[in-house]
Amino acid sequence: MAHLKLSGVSADGRLLLLFDEDGEGYTVEISPTLRRAVDQALRTGPRGDTPPRTEPTMSSTLRPRDIQDRIRSGETPEAVATAAGTTVEAIMPFVVPVLAEREHVAQRAQRSSVRRAAGDGGTPGARVLEDAVTAQMRSNDTKPDTVTWDSFRREDGRWTLTASYDAPRRSGTAHFTYDAPGNYVTADDDDARWLIGDLRPAPAAPAPADDLQQARQRRLAAVGTDELPFADDALDLVGTDPDQFTGPAADTTPAAPEPPEEAPAASEEPPAAQQDDPADARQRRPVQKKRGRASVPSWDEIMFGGES
Structure with a gap:
């Protein structure tokens, strides 16, 4: 014995x-x-002559x-x-x-039930962990008894349940949190979620970015729709002179008239005397004509006459 x-x-x-x-x-x-x-x-006391056994000792x-x-x-x-x-x-x-x-x-x-964490999707309804793992392994052409189970106690008093598996599509070690008083487990990682069939597929990779389209969008975002030219305004920006693409264009825009100078008082000098004075004529500033632009006479030319 x-x-x-x-x-x-x-x-x-x-x-x-x-x-x-x-x-x-x-x-x-x-x-x-x-x-x-x-x-x-305990009430009757020990019986027989069997000597008491001592605990094994070691260093x-x-x-x-x-x-x-x-x-x-x-x-x-x-x-x-x-x-x-x-x-x-x-x-x-x-x-x-x-x-x-x-x-x-x-x-x-x-033999405990599987409980999903808050916000974690998965198969609805109550399930037993052993049944969920068996169904998942059989769907992957793997025997359920190839899963190696173990457990260890954590510092908070709960137990961590581990399951090492090797299937054609995936292999690893799943970790569950086991609540002994409540008799339920929760999946702690993706291996555990895959082992019970609750792992969601990875999201599809985003389409490659179109650099040209992004540049257009940035340009449109920088310029508001109210600031974009339309109709005649757009034509003015583009220009209608075909020579603008072959050489420098002549500036045909008429120059704005210079602000008129203040007219001299009548009591200072008669206009006739000013017209007959050759010194005043020499002091008049010649009008510089710009290429391709209409010349506007100055105030002296209007008052005293001169070349136009």
């Missing part, structure tokens, strides 16, 4: 975690029958409880043994019960 040692109770309080001398773990369901047997044993820098906490949080026995400064075989009596607990939690999580 194998002798088992009690290691603890599972996270949901339904199983006893046990291990034997070789470090192999076992679980026992805490049933009403077991509770009555334990109560009766380690970590306490057995610390070892189990680290294993429960997802570390491997090899990593914990290295941190404890001992061998894997020495810590296995404390590791095996926790590994059994993690396996039990993973099995229970697979």
